[in-house]
Amino acid sequence: MYTPVCGTCPSFQREGNPIENSDIRRDAEAVREEMRQLLSPSEFVGSVGKHGVLQVTKDNSLLHNGGIEVPTVGRRVHWSSFYRMCQNIIDPIVERGGFVNERCGQHFHVLAGYLDSNTTRVGKTVSELEVPMPEIILANLHQLHRRYELAMFWIMSSGATMNHLTRWARFRQSLRRFSALGSRMQRVQAEMGEAIVGMNSASALRGKYASVAYHFCRFDGGGDVSTFHIENRIADGVLSPAVATAWAMLCYALVLKAVRISQYGIMEDGTTEYRTKVKEIQPHLIDGELREWGNKRFANTSGLDPHTPWLRENARELIQWLKPELSNLGPAFEILLSLADRPCSIRLTEGDSWSEIEAAMHVPERVEQSQMQDDLREVIDLATIMDIEDVEAWVQEVAGYLGHEIEDVSEAVRGMISSGEFRWSEPIGALITA
Numbered sequence: 001m002y003t004p005v006c007g008t009c010p011s012f013q014r015e016g017n018p019i020e021n022s023d024i025r026r027d028a029e030a031v032r033e034e035m036r037q038l039l040s041p042s043e044f045v046g047s048v049g050k051h052g053v054l055q056v057t058k059d060n061s062l063l064h065n066g067g068i069e070v071p072t073v074g075r076r077v078h079w080s081s082f083y084r085m086c087q088n089i090i091d092p093i094v095e096r097g098g099f100v101n102e103r104c105g106q107h108f109h110v111l112a113g114y115l116d117s118n119t120t121r122v123g124k125t126v127s128e129l130e131v132p133m134p135e136i137i138l139a140n141l142h143q144l145h146r147r148y149e150l151a152m153f154w155i156m157s158s159g160a161t162m163n164h165l166t167r168w169a170r171f172r173q174s175l176r177r178f179s180a181l182g183s184r185m186q187r188v189q190a191e192m193g194e195a196i197v198g199m200n201s202a203s204a205l206r207g208k209y210a211s212v213a214y215h216f217c218r219f220d221g222g223g224d225v226s227t228f229h230i231e232n233r234i235a236d237g238v239l240s241p242a243v244a245t246a247w248a249m250l251c252y253a254l255v256l257k258a259v260r261i262s263q264y265g266i267m268e269d270g271t272t273e274y275r276t277k278v279k280e281i282q283p284h285l286i287d288g289e290l291r292e293w294g295n296k297r298f299a300n301t302s303g304l305d306p307h308t309p310w311l312r313e314n315a316r317e318l319i320q321w322l323k324p325e326l327s328n329l330g331p332a333f334e335i336l337l338s339l340a341d342r343p344c345s346i347r348l349t350e351g352d353s354w355s356e357i358e359a360a361m362h363v364p365e366r367v368e369q370s371q372m373q374d375d376l377r378e379v380i381d382l383a384t385i386m387d388i389e390d391v392e393a394w395v396q397e398v399a400g401y402l403g404h405e406i407e408d409v410s411e412a413v414r415g416m417i418s419s420g421e422f423r424w425s426e427p428i429g430a431l432i433t434a
Contacts, residue, residue, distance in 0.1 A: 027064070028058065028065040028066060029058075029065060031068065031093075031096050031097070031098070032057070032058065034096070035056045035068065035070070035092065035093065038092055039051045039056060039070070040053070041053045041054055041055045041056055042054060043055060045073055045115070046115065048073045048075055049073065051085060051088045051089070052072050052085040052088075053070055053071075053072055053085075054071040055069075055070070056068065056069075056070055057069050057070075061103050061171075062103050062104070067103075067104075068093065070089050070093075072085060072089075074109065074111060074113060077249070077252045077329070079245065079249065079329050079331070079332065079370055080374075082245045082248055082249075083241055083242065083362075086245050087241040090239055090241050091241070094354075098239075099239075100158070100236070100237030100239055101237070102159065102164065102167040102296070102297045102298045103167070103297055104167075104237025105167065105172070105233065105235060105236055106156075106235040106236070106238065106247065107232065107233050107235075108232040108248050108251040109229065109231050110229075110230050110232070110251050110252055111228055111230070112127065112128045112129045112133070112227075112229075113127070113128040114126060114127040114129075114227055114229070125227070127227060129225075129226065129227075129228065132219075132220050132225055132226045133225040133226075134262065135184065135185050135225060137262045138185045138214070138217065138225050138230075138258075139180040139185050139188075140258040140261055140262050140266060140267050141230065141254060141255060142175070142178075142180045142185065142188060142212075142214075143179075143266060143267040143268070143269055144254050144257060144258055144267065145175060145211070145254070146175060146178075146269045147267070147270055148318045149174060149176055150281060150282060150311060151311065151314045151315040151318045151340070152211075152232075152234050152318075153166060153211075153234055153285050153286055154285065154314075154315050154340075154343055155247075155315050155318075155319075155336065155339045155343055156234050156235035156343070157236055157343050157345035158236035158237060158343070158344040158345050158348065159236065159298065159299070159301070159345045159348070159349075160345070160348040161349055162301065162302070162304075162305065163298075163300065163301060164298035164299060164300070165285075165299070165304065165343075165345040165349070166236055166299045166301065166345060167236055168287060168288030168297045168298060168299050169211070169286045169287060169289045169299060170209070170288055170291060170297070171209045171233065172209065172210070172211045172233040172234055173196050173209055173286075174211055174282065174286050174289065175192065175210045175211055176269075176282070178191050178192055178195075180266060181266060181268065184223050185214075185223070185225070186219045186223055188214075189214050189215070192206075192207035192210055192213075192214065192215075193207040193215065194206065196208070196209050196210050209233070210233070211232070211234050212230060212231065212232050212233065212234070213230065213231045213233060214230055216229035216230070217230070230255075232251045236344075236345075238344060238354075239354040239358075240344070240358040240361055240362075241358065241362070242335060242358055242361035243344060243357065243358075243361055245330075245332070246331075246335040246361070249329040249330070249336070250326075252325075253322045253325035253326050254322070257321070257322055257325055260325075281307045281310065281311070283303075284300075284301060284302075284303040284304040285299065285301060286299070287299040287300050287301070288300070312340060315339075315340035316337065316340045316341065318340070319333065319337045319340050320337070322336075323419075324418065324419040324420060327416070327418070327419040327421075328415075328416060328421050330370035330373075331362075331369065331370055335361050338360075347360075369412070372402070372409070372412055373416070375402050376398065376413065379398055379402070380422060380430070380432065380433070383430065384401065385397050387429040388429045388430060389429065390424075391424050391431075394430060394431065398413075413431065417431075421433070
């Protein structure tokens with residue numbers, strides 16, 4: 001969002017945002033054009049470009065001439081690349097007077113790359129999926145979203161008062177009522193499309209305003225997923241690159257977990273006691289799904305305080321369960337575990353600034369640990385150290401080669417083995433890809 005041109009306009013007054021911190025000489029379009037020059041958007045989903053930015057555009061949900069929206073190009077998941085991308089977008093916007101409020105949100109898309117028939121020259125859809133994805137993976141991803149929907153709303157909240165810890169749910173309606181236990185996913189998609197219409201009744205957009213939307217997914221004749229593309233719409237607006245990157249890793253880790261658990265069947269969404277508790281808490285956090293239009297788009301979270309211990313425990317349960325998937329995604333696990341206890345919303349209500357939140361999340365020790373993991377992967381991929389008798393001896397050799405403490409390397413190696421990413425090979429005498 002941006003300030004209007006005229007600082008004396010009544011709509012300029014924003015609680016908690018002093019006029020001295022904003023540049024009132026510029027309107028949103030002027031800043032958007034400056035950001036286009038700075039970020040060099042590629043304007044094509046098949047090209048990442050210099051900064052990973054697809055477009056710099058306006059969003060009609062935002063006041064003062066549409067603020068600014070920055071869609072990015074889909075890319076392979078890598079902590080450092082995502083962090084630099086978020087930092088290159090967020091920091092210059094903040095420097096130019098940008099801010100977030102209850103009209104702002106972040107959408108995270110996880111997909112197997114594809115170009116639809118309208119984009120390709122040959123008039124056919126091109127997909128990275130060599131074969132359709134088994135339906136059970138999408139079903140388990142849906143069940144994960146249902147079970148931990150409240151935890152994600154909690155972790156991804158950034159409201160600044162206890163009565164309004166997050167924004168309304170008009171554009172991210174709960175999907176808990178749609179179960180994959182007794183329905184095929186194509187039917188779940190259709191049911192969501194019928195029940196979650198939102199602003200536009202066009203069939204292509206039906207179901208778009210779910211907390212996690214599947215309206216981009218396509219299915220083959222047997223019900224498997226021929227185009228995999230989900231959109232997580234839960235996150236509030238945030239001005240911390242580390243938090244934004246960690247949220248992206250969370251969305252990705254959920255997909256990896258869905259793949260892993262699918263060998264065991266379809267996941268249930270909790271006991272009767274668990275579901276009863278969720279039903280009790282949900283109206284106090286996921287609020288405003290069907291509220292009439294108005295200037296204020298806050299969720300009413302005034303009754304949430306008695307339930308925060310349960311939310312913290314539930315959020316920690318989610319992140320701990322995802323530790324194997326998060327362990328090789330930079331410092332995402334540590335950041336998300338911290339946010340499970342104190343999301344940005346709680347930090348803001350307690351007086352933290354966005355710069356203080358970023359400093360708390362992006363600490364040097366976490367960055368160094370992430371770099372060490374990258375160094376270890378390079379040693380493994382290039383087979384730099386081989387023919388060692390056991391893991392302990394290999395760790396000592398690698399620690400000496402990289403110049404790291406043996407204890408730090410040993411801890412990192414244990415995590416990489418437990419995550420299933422690497423394993424010890426007796427014939428080779430080194431760690432190898434599992």
